[in-house]
Amino acid sequence: MDATGTPDAPAPPAMIRLTGVAKTYPDGTRAVQDLDLEVRAGELVCLVGPSGCGKSTTLKMVNRLIEPTSGTIEVDGDDVTHADPVALRRSIGYVIQQVGLFPHRTVEANVMTVPRMLGRGLRRGRRADADRARELLELVGLDPAVHAGRYPHELSGGQRQRVGVARALAADPPVLLMDEPFGAVDPVVRLRLQDEFLRLQRDLGKTVLLVTHDIDEAVRLGDRVAVFGAGGRLAQYATPADLLAHPADDFVADFVGSTSGLRRLRVTTVDPALLEPLDGVRASDLGAAVDVGATLEEALAAMLRDDRPMIGIRDGVRFLGVLTPTGVHRTLRASLRTD
Ligand SMILES: Nc1ncnc2c1ncn2[C@@H]1O[C@H](COP(=O)(O)OP(=O)(O)OP(=O)(O)O)[C@@H](O)[C@H]1O
Numbered sequence: 309m310d311a312t313g314t315p316d317a318p319a320p321p322a323m324i325r326l327t328g329v330a331k332t333y334p335d336g337t338r339a340v341q342d343l344d345l346e347v348r349a350g351e352l353v354c355l356v357g358p359s360g361c362g363k364s365t366t367l368k369m370v371n372r373l374i375e376p377t378s379g380t381i382e383v384d385g386d387d388v389t390h391a392d393p394v395a396l397r398r399s400i401g402y403v404i405q406q407v408g409l410f411p412h413r414t415v416e417a418n419v420m421t422v423p424r425m426l427g428r429g430l431r432r433g434r435r436a437d438a439d440r441a442r443e444l445l446e447l448v449g450l451d452p453a454v455h456a457g458r459y460p461h462e463l464s465g466g467q468r469q470r471v472g473v474a475r476a477l478a479a480d481p482p483v484l485l486m487d488e489p490f491g492a493v494d495p496v497v498r499l500r501l502q503d504e505f506l507r508l509q510r511d512l513g514k515t516v517l518l519v520t521h522d523i524d525e526a527v528r529l530g531d532r533v534a535v536f537g538a539g540g541r542l543a544q545y546a547t548p549a550d551l552l553a554h555p556a557d558d559f560v561a562d563f564v565g566s567t568s569g570l571r572r573l574r575v576t577t578v579d580p581a582l583l584e585p586l587d588g589v590r591a592s593d594l595g596a597a598v599d600v601g602a603t604l605e606e607a608l609a610a611m612l613r614d615d616r617p618m619i620g621i622r623d624g625v626r627f628l629g630v631l632t633p634t635g636v637h638r639t640l641r642a643s644l645r646t647d
């Protein structure tokens with residue numbers, strides 16, 4: 309078993325690999341130092357850290373908007389420093405920090421920028437092009453009938469960000485680089501966008517490197533999280549559960565904060581092996597059952613909402629057992645066993 313509780317399977321190959329990468333800007337600013345980082349195919353990795361710690365610089369080195377001072381960067385086994393930067397950028401979806409839509413193009417034209425640049429749009433014809441744009445807008449939760457013909461200034465901040473995500477997906481690249489893709493929206497919309505993106509990611513299985521300065525967003529979205537410190541130093545690279553339970557140093561501990569214990573409830577799901585049997589439990593002690601895919605936070609919230617000392621866990625219509633607060637504690641502990 310690995311740290312996330314899934315049975316061991318051969319690790320997928322690395323899709324992005326940075327080895328000994330450093331970036332010093334001409335004025336002497338050391339933005340990134342001695343960075344080793346590997347992202348497996350299909351994995352969603354979050355880069356998180358305070359402002360100015362080199363997150364955007366790291367992302368831009370992967371698609372060569374910025375050249376590293378030293379080190380090597382491989383994408384799908386190829387050294388990107390030997391690739392044609394324009395071709396490389398077209399094969400990697402990129403959502404920039406300030407969304408960056410073209411203000412004088414409609415939403416549809418914005419979404420189809422890269423396929424049209426590649427000549428694919430023309431080959432397929434205008435009709436097929438419009439269909440593809442419509443499909444992408446629906447994918448990110450926008451109504452094409454309403455939004456496809458609008459201009460960026462006629463959209464809300466959250467809608468603009470969705471268009472940015474649709475545009476990055478348009479050429480169907482295997483790799484997506486996303487720089488604070490949900491940064492400009494209020495917390496409620498942000499949660500919804502995160503959920504939609506997670507659903508999308510489960511279906512599309514892209515390899516994603518996503519930058520955020522929000523630790524909650526990082527542990528919610530990431531399969532693994534890379535915490536950057538001052539001067540572009542990688543302070544820790546771990547699964548969300550591991551990061552929250554075992555911060556590598558004082559900087560990371562401070563960054564994940566004193567409520568990291570609560571955050572762990574959010575990144576750990578109910579473990580069917582650690583439930584208690586139903587025998588002897590009085591029906592009046594049991595709240596409404598929650599599904600086995602629920603997080604411990606959701607299970608605990610249901611317990612508190614129903615004002616019950618335990619909660620039933622089901623798998624569809626099948627009743628699996630009972631989760632108690634002690635069970636929550638045991639599940640948190642067990643989730644960190646790496647053997
Ligand atoms: N072109 C540049 N010339 C000189 N210094 C730069 C340049 N671009 C970025 N920097 C510096 O490099 C460091 C890292 O910048 P970067 O944009 O990678 O940070 P970041 O982690 O993305 O920050 P934020 O969370 O604010 O977006 C900062 O100190 C920044 O001022």
Ligand SMILES: [Mg+2]
Pocket residue numbers: 363364365405487
């Ligand atoms: Mg940045």
